[in-house]
Amino acid sequence: MKFAMHSTRTPKLAEVIDCGCCNHFHPPGFDGDCRDGNNRLSADQLDAQYGPGGWIASNEGG
């Protein structure tokens, strides 16, 4: 695998919430229904949008 290093700085990663309910990801601050498809992101969608490694998932804090 080849990595392109454009900068020594760590690029800002897009943060999403790893949802334990629907096994998808939601935007930060999302407070809606998991069936809201516009706010339900799959890893593939995030890879396409931010690139692999361009996003980070955090667990919802309860």
Ligand SMILES: [Zn+2]
């Ligand atoms: Zn969900």
